[in-house]
Amino acid sequence: MPETMRAVDIQGKTGPATSLHITDIPKPVPAAAQVLVKVKCFGLNRMDLLQREGLYPLPPQAGPILGVEFSGTIESLGSPQEEGFKIGDQVFGLAYGGAYAEYIAVYTKMVVHKPSHFSWEEAAGIPETWITALQAIYVIGEFTPGKSILWHAGASSVSIAGIQLSAADSASKVLATARQDSKCAFVVDELGATAAFNTTSSNWSEEVLKATDGKGVDIIVDYLGASYFQGNLDAVAKDGRIVHLGCMGGTKLPEGVDISGFIKKRIRFEGSSLRSRDMEYQGKLRDQLVQHALPKFEKGEYKIFVEKVFPWEQVAEAHQLMESNKVKGKIICRIS
Incomplete structure (x- = not known):
């Protein structure tokens, strides 16, 4: 036996x-x-x-x-x-x-x-969270010092790791989103993010553009999928990278999504898993x-x-x- x-x-x-x-x-x-x-x-x-x-x-x-x-x-x-x-x-x-x-x-x-x-x-x-964050930043996002980055679900374990990595490696701006004010405060006060936006009470993509003087962010790390798809296209900078790691916000895009940003901004959207x-x-x-x-x-x-x-x-x-x-x-x- x-x-x-x-x-x-x-x-x-x-x-x-x-x-x-x-x-x-x-x-x-x-x-x-x-x-x-x-x-x-x-x-x-x-x-x-x-x-x-x-x-x-x-x-x-x-x-x-x-x-x-x-x-x-x-x-x-x-x-x-x-x-x-x-x-x-x-x-x-x-x-x-x-x-x-x-x-x-x-x-x-x-x-x-x-x-x-x-x-x-x-x-x-x-192991899982920090290795996933490293993969998202460096392998998929092609981060280098001076680039700006946005972490969705900022109080999630992967984003907690990623925000710290980004700040330590001299990102020009480290932005985040969350669905609660307390989580937004946490990622700024405890993790050192530049700013965080509550997605339930603000137009987060507009806030990201304001925070980057209209340029948008160089890298977006997203776990939501369909519900944030248009916002990501609006908030990403020219020649930006959108790293797609999950579909917590659904997999079917709503009617009216405008994908012209892929061409206008030369965006690369890449999904990955570990x-x-x-x-x-x-x-x-x-x-x-x-x-x-x-x-x-x-x-x-x-x-x-x-x-x-x-x-x-x-x-x-x-x-x-x-x-x-x-x-x-x-x-x-x-x-x-």
């Missing part, structure tokens, strides 16, 4: 947050170039909600267990020696899935040594995280914002809190 472990499963394979429950499943065995990590904490992401509802296109490497980011200790090695890692090492990392469990087998290319001053909760909130990428692509971004961001974490220049930590037995309540859209930062579950 194979060894078993506890993991979060979905009653009926898909369903509401209340369908989440802890059950026993086979314990993974690490293959070559992998380590087996005993999970201390895992982070929640918007894709987890979509996957739970059966609305997320899973890559072939992902199994049915939710979760792509975690922190923990190395329990065993897939090979007698894995370069740079040993049993007992404290690590955090990114996986294709399976982090909502007591153990996870993950490739060493996607594992990072945890700095001693990071809590388990903080470390579990880094989870569907191959190991080589993800590994390069992991290396960028280690080289570009980790030193500033260690100096305290970058902050990890954790909204709330749940015991993993309350994972359903954690999902419900994320669904409320009232959080600023990461939601983390800790395995007892």
Whole structure:
């Protein structure tokens, strides 16, 4: 009989947050170039909600267990020696899935040594969000110092990372949007954004143009899709980049959308995802995280914002809190 472990499963394979429950499943065995990590904490992401509802296109490497980011200790090695890692090492990392469990087998290319001053909760909130932000800024957005950038959903975890990265790397202006005044204040006062605009009480695209003296922003990072599509075209600068990472505002454009900006402004609109990428692509971004961001974490220049930590037995309540859209930062579950 194979060894078993506890993991979060979905009653009926898909369903509401209340369908989440802890059950026993086979314990993974690490293959070559992998380590087996005993999970201390895992982070929640918007894709987890979509996957739970059966609305997320899973890559072939992902199994049915939710979760792509975690922190923990190395329990065993897939090979007698894995370069740079040993049993007992404290690590955090990114996986294709399976982090909502007591153990996870993950490739060493996607594992990072945890700095001693990071809590388990903080470390579990880094991989997916900060790597996604790095990808959006540098790989897709082609950011260079002096460019301006707009982050939608400014109090979301990816934008919290992105705003800090943009400000530290000398963006001329770091703008953001949010749906609550308190979140707008948070991204300006706590994260250092130049300005933030409430999309429920203002015409945010007009405000962006005012803030940039009519030029618009060089890079827009968007998770909303259809509902912000026209506004993005209006607010982006000539030769600008719109980085499309999600469709929380729908996928069908309303009648009357004017796409002439693509030609008039020479706009590049590019969609991307991280989870569907191959190991080589993800590994390069992991290396960028280690080289570009980790030193500033260690100096305290970058902050990890954790909204709330749940015991993993309350994972359903954690999902419900994320669904409320009232959080600023990461939601983390800790395995007892």
